[in-house]
Amino acid sequence: MKFFIGGQWHDRSDTREVLNPYQGQAIDTVPEATADDIELALASSVEGAKAMSALLGYERYQILHKTADLMRSRAEEMARTLSAEEGKTLREATGEVMRSCETLDLAGEEAKRIGGELLPLDGGSGTHGKLGFTLRVPCGVVLAISPFNYPLNLVCHKVGPALAAGNSVILKPAADTPLVSLKLVEMLLEAGLPPQGINCITGDGKELGRVLCADSRVRKISFTGSKQVGEEITKIAGLKRVTMELGSNCPVVVLPDADLGQVAKAIASSGYVNSGQVCLSAQRVIVADDVHDDLIDALRPVVEAIVPGDQLQEKTTMGPMIRQRDAERVEQWIDEAVSDGARIVTGGERDKSLMQPTVLSEVTSNMRVYRDELFGPAVALMRTSNVEEAIAMANDTAYGLSASIFTRDIDSAVHFARRVDSGMVHINWGTLWRTDSMPFGGLKDSGLGKEGPKYAIEEMTEIKTVVIHTQS
Numbered sequence: 001m002k003f004f005i006g007g008q009w010h011d012r013s014d015t016r017e018v019l020n021p022y023q024g025q026a027i028d029t030v031p032e033a034t035a036d037d038i039e040l041a042l043a044s045s046v047e048g049a050k051a052m053s054a055l056l057g058y059e060r061y062q063i064l065h066k067t068a069d070l071m072r073s074r075a076e077e078m079a080r081t082l083s084a085e086e087g088k089t090l091r092e093a094t095g096e097v098m099r100s101c102e103t104l105d106l107a108g109e110e111a112k113r114i115g116g117e118l119l120p121l122d123g124g125s126g127t128h129g130k131l132g133f134t135l136r137v138p139c140g141v142v143l144a145i146s147p148f149n150y151p152l153n154l155v156c157h158k159v160g161p162a163l164a165a166g167n168s169v170i171l172k173p174a175a176d177t178p179l180v181s182l183k184l185v186e187m188l189l190e191a192g193l194p195p196q197g198i199n200c201i202t203g204d205g206k207e208l209g210r211v212l213c214a215d216s217r218v219r220k221i222s223f224t225g226s227k228q229v230g231e232e233i234t235k236i237a238g239l240k241r242v243t244m245e246l247g248s249n250c251p252v253v254v255l256p257d258a259d260l261g262q263v264a265k266a267i268a269s270s271g272y273v274n275s276g277q278v279c280l281s282a283q284r285v286i287v288a289d290d291v292h293d294d295l296i297d298a299l300r301p302v303v304e305a306i307v308p309g310d311q312l313q314e315k316t317t318m319g320p321m322i323r324q325r326d327a328e329r330v331e332q333w334i335d336e337a338v339s340d341g342a343r344i345v346t347g348g349e350r351d352k353s354l355m356q357p358t359v360l361s362e363v364t365s366n367m368r369v370y371r372d373e374l375f376g377p378a379v380a381l382m383r384t385s386n387v388e389e390a391i392a393m394a395n396d397t398a399y400g401l402s403a404s405i406f407t408r409d410i411d412s413a414v415h416f417a418r419r420v421d422s423g424m425v426h427i428n429w430g431t432l433w434r435t436d437s438m439p440f441g442g443l444k445d446s447g448l449g450k451e452g453p454k455y456a457i458e459e460m461t462e463i464k465t466v467v468i469h470t471q472s
Helices: 035-054 057-073 075-086 090-111 153-164 179-190 205-214 227-236 260-276 289-304 324-339 387-394 410-419 453-459
Strands: 003-005 008-010 015-019 026-031 130-138 141-145 168-172 198-200 220-224 241-245 250-254 282-288 343-346 358-361 378-384 402-406 424-427 461-469
Touching: 003 035, 003 179, 026 075, 026 179, 035 130, 035 141, 035 168, 035 198, 035 205, 057 075, 057 090, 057 153, 057 179, 075 090, 075 179, 090 153, 090 453, 141 153, 141 205, 153 168, 153 179, 153 220, 153 453, 168 205, 179 198, 205 227, 220 227, 220 453, 227 241, 241 453, 250 260, 250 387, 260 282, 260 289, 260 378, 260 402, 282 289, 282 387, 289 343, 289 358, 289 378, 324 343, 324 358, 324 378, 378 387, 387 410, 402 410, 410 424, 453 461
Parallel strands: 141 168, 141 220, 168 198, 220 241, 250 282, 250 402, 282 378, 358 378, 402 424
Antiparallel strands: 003 008, 003 198, 015 026, 130 461, 343 358
């Protein structure tokens, strides 16, 4: 596919292959952007910001709503493209496409209700005859840097609110999964988006990102990815607004009164969707001693019922990891944990980029599967003796994106919700749950700011104060 910059589709002699993670074969190529391409995208986006801010909120709503309708009409094509380049199953890819339509619809609706507030100036002295109010105005040029694991919906969570707020967008999709983003750009243009309202650049993320993030014409950066890259961006960004959705190490606490069948179902759902390559994936399962062994008995058959394989086959319920080296890393961490005393309950084997869904027990705090972000299809079980210890273990991480607890005791549930260091808390379900209208974001090293169309628009606009001085 070509990329879209400066209001036109372009090809380049230098290209990058897009691979199917399961087969390892190229399914398409995209251009490698040059320094001249970056400059063209930046200059175009400055003009695009003027065009976007001149549109009425209703006009921006119409564009996003029509784009969502176009995506629904091409849902099967979009899902197959997404599945082929990312590795998630067709069922998961179809679900992501439909969620992306909803995300664009939500962003479009918010475009119609962006507004300011009347200021109570008469609460201060010397304010006779003064009338004050605020306007919420676009930032200008928004740089959206998206990850591979949700290559359509997370793009829509950045592009949709940015356009709804009247900004232009420079989109840098993940190098492994650019195709579905380029198809989205096609539909935005077909829906009537001003051509300079969006630029989509493909190529090496490290080199492109460094130049784009440092440029003063970019007024807002929305990034989803690793903590290490997020820290690098904040160092070079300068005086810009930034939203950072970074890493995680999500804990699930299971108290003695939990419904273990429900727990097993939720862990399987939260731990292995998209081969565990989700920031909300359940990683550490902190289980009361009294029910530890019973939970293993309940969990093992549910996990073993997962069918790994070719993501484009209907029978497959878990596809490959995005790259073979990522599957090798997960396998290495599992082997290290076993060497240090952990036990494999099920799984643990790898075939190229396909990692078997794995359950580890007897995990301790010195192991990497406990300390760091695994981002793969394995969950680690450890024991606890009481709720206070469980909360301390849940908080024993630099991250704080999502946490959950299973209990029928409302006091314990509320105590956990208040004490756990997490941007999201789930009671009697796993850590991987999100509806696209809710505020989404973490604490500690999991990031800065919030996504969700309403909340993202607040991050992608600025407040202007207006005071009218009357004689009356």
